[in-house]
Amino acid sequence: MTATSVGALLLCRADPEAVRPPAHLLRERMLLLPAGTGWSVLVPEGKPWRGEPHDGPDAAPAAPAAPGGAEPVDRVMGGWATALAVGATWPVIALWWDGDRSGYTLAAGFRRPVGYVWLADGTPAGEDEAMRTFAARLSLDPVLDVQELEALTRQDPEADADARLRELLAVLTRAGVALPPGLAPGEPADRLRTAAGVHPQVERIEWAGWRDAVQVELDAVESTGLGPWVRGPRARALAAAQVAAGIPLTLWGARRRGAGWLAAGLVLLVQGALGLAYDRFRAEAERGARGGGPVW
Template identity: 70%
Template structure:
């Protein structure tokens, strides 16, 4: 008696190819990044990614829980990390339909580039030039290396484009740890990051510790002279003027995710600026 053949079990390759994921690259050492990353109130794994770079690997998946797409979540995180910091933050993200990068630097408008799943570029050349300039890449040689990423290529899908971008960024010191490859599923990245040498777990430790850490980070950096006096008050006022409307707008959206964090960080920076200046005046 013959038996009907049953289909072979499906592999996980299709799920892996469509699984969203993300990495955050910060142009600073882990000691500097850790204090600021706590304000995101997200569990992260932090590891060195070159002599002057660090990488943050999210332990959670808020883009699946809050209904906000991964690119929007990462843009908010990058903005929140870069606000008030002297170093830029590069967010790399991917999902089933697209992959892309978002660069945040201080109060400047973020710049990003997107590729469709098949590798078709949908960004603007000017955005890539701005991206290169803000990261200090060579305007001639490095732009020649970036240019193919903005041109059609039937042999390169979106995640291959991200790997090509990382290859160019090695010229400014980026050195991702083995296994932390753009395009991998978030679960796989998390498991790899947990066993890296020098990895740190970053998590929210409460407002008191966060405020203390934030002040220590600012005082030890180039923004130290802006902590007291007219310049400090002007900076704090500007942060509040930008943060309050952004926070109100994101809360009205009910689930603004990363943008809520960005607004909150701006407001916290502003309030702390005024409070610190006032405390110093009373000494």
Template identity: 65%
Template sequence: MPSDATADSTGTPAPQARPAGALLLCRAAPAAVGPAAKLLRERMLLTQAGPDWSVLVPEGKPWLRGGERVDSVLAGWAAALAVSVPWPVLALWWDAEHSGYTLASGFRRPVGYVWLANGTPVGEDEAMRTFAARLGLDPVLDMQSLEELTRSDSAADSRARLLGLLAVLTRAGLTLPAGLTPGEPADRLREVARVQPGAERIEWSSWRDAVRAELDVVERSAIGPWLRGPKASTAAAVQLAVGIPLTVWGLRRRGAGWAVAGALLVVHGALGLAYDRLRAWD
């Protein structure tokens, strides 16, 4: 009967190559991650991974089509997601040849580190220091643990390196559900994520729905009361009340600066009232 494993010259079956897999870790609650993740236009499963962390598990395997490797796909996802949100995004990936991570945060240049399958480090130490700084990790205790991951260790393969990285992040509140472990096949990760309490399927529907969901998140934030509701309406009315006479006064006195300032207040006030009305109709 044919077997998936190959055999060496001595007849001993060779171990199977580790299948590719990936996880996207977001330092934010699922309620904030879900709307933003829809903009990636990929089917994913979203679940809690600690008090202030979430994990996205791809349902598909886009690295198997188009000739892109898993590390390139995940780096692109992390960068695209990070530029639209105020929290960092950490992509973990692995395949038969190597494993690694990419950390994206806003518009700053992403940083990453790579280990070969046998655990040999091939990244730069500076990347680990930047990683720790951007995640606000302890510069002494956590940095010591991260530096250990950049040193040769014949007993640690690439999977062990990623597990060591996750052990450091547990001190920052990350708690991955049991079974969502680096080195597992993508199919296994998907099945584990699917049965987690509160797991949510992220699917692209339309630009309109994606934008509406993103606005919902913003409105629930600290600036939400100034975008919609009584405070927003009052602020918009004040802007109009001040802006209209200021614009008229500036035009009469031929004061271009005052006229422009008044016009901006009028525009902001009108947009504020219009936004509040439109969102009320949604």
């Protein structure tokens, strides 16, 4: 087996707008694409894994680690999926294959990740309970979908490991998954990257420092339904109203020595002042970005 036979995808149960901010925090170059209704897929641009077989009783003897201590693809992808899911409200599925085995890892919040593995010839090498947990955490059909998932844990001489992953994806299509053309199990990383790169809606995710990550996070918040109340005319009006209400309330509390009224007035003053300062800060940052100057 060679490293060129290794490939992986990260399926996120969220739209690209929601996936973009946490994806930046992985500090890896990725291609982000829509992957169906309410789904996105991340395609690694690099290959930060080694191409040797996995450890385990059914795996071939392990070769020395690649320079830099690179790990097998399943560990790399499982770590990325967990990192994404911990900071999000949506689950992440890492699909991976390396020529000797194929499998998936599902991460959701702070719960323990679950996964399943098939050997190259399609022989199941995981625990049946993982499939039921997989279905439950993704809110799949407890009868139809679970039956099809459990079938993947039984021997099938006509289905190899890549076919098993394709059958898994077929179940996920009922949950809205629709991978873009060219992104299929068994394809090497270079082909996956090429196929993703020509997609008309592709976005490149690249780490550019903490300031860039914070900027992306702020943009994501402002693009939601809360946006008008965070920045813009509504936000300024709300902040001004908080300041206007906070000043007399604070004075009233100070004169009457009412700790509750004083605290309420100070809270309104601080919130209003921060709202006005944030709106001005973001406006100046945008002007600086358009003019090519510093944005912070």
